[in-house]
Amino acid sequence: MSTTISTPHLQTRHTLPDGTRHASVELLNARLADAIMVGLQAKQAHWNVRGPRFLPLHELFDSVAEHAREWADLMAERAGALGGVVDGTPASVIERSDLPTYPTELIDADGHIERMAEVLASFSRRLLGSIEAAGEAGDPATEDVFTEVARAVDQDFWFVEAHTQG
Numbered sequence: 249m250s251t252t253i254s255t256p257h258l259q260t261r262h263t264l265p266d267g268t269r270h271a272s273v274e275l276l277n278a279r280l281a282d283a284i285m286v287g288l289q290a291k292q293a294h295w296n297v298r299g300p301r302f303l304p305l306h307e308l309f310d311s312v313a314e315h316a317r318e319w320a321d322l323m324a325e326r327a328g329a330l331g332g333v334v335d336g337t338p339a340s341v342i343e344r345s346d347l348p349t350y351p352t353e354l355i356d357a358d359g360h361i362e363r364m365a366e367v368l369a370s371f372s373r374r375l376l377g378s379i380e381a382a383g384e385a386g387d388p389a390t391e392d393v394f395t396e397v398a399r400a401v402d403q404d405f406w407f408v409e410a411h412t413q414g
């Protein structure tokens with residue numbers, strides 16, 4: 249489920265207006281929750297995929313999980329730079345992220361590929377919304393962070409979805 253949670257803010261000499269910083273921190277914490285979810289789901293796929301294409305898929309899903317850790321760090325540290333409190337606890341992640349949940353019964357490669365492609369597409373769509381919202385809030389640097397993450401997410405989306413095409 250997705251809700252708006254208010255996080256505390258620290259005193260800072262950062263020159264962006266408070267309203268802008270607070271809006272950005274909320275967006276960053278929401279997309280951080282999504283990145284943590286994507287990382288957990290990619291590990292779920294990494295551990296459980298089976299079939300003749302086991303090894304390349306096992307490695308592909310692990311690389312998505314590794315990238316998701318980098319995306320999480322990038323967004324979390326931008327929230328910190330804006331004087332925000334980073335909210336990456338499991339309870340907050342569940343509360344903030346509304347990405348589709350990952351089925352526990354999946355075994356076959358096609359099922360995992362489809363689910364990971366859907367999850368990455370959903371994450372990409374949410375990032376596009378956050379790029380726009382950060383721009384409207386007047387924070388181009390946060391917009392740039394989301395853009396960097398979105399570009400990388402789209403590349404992993406391509407690597408996963410390509411298995412279902414052609």
Ligand SMILES: [Fe+2]
Nearest residue numbers: 294295306310
């Ligand atoms: Fe592993």
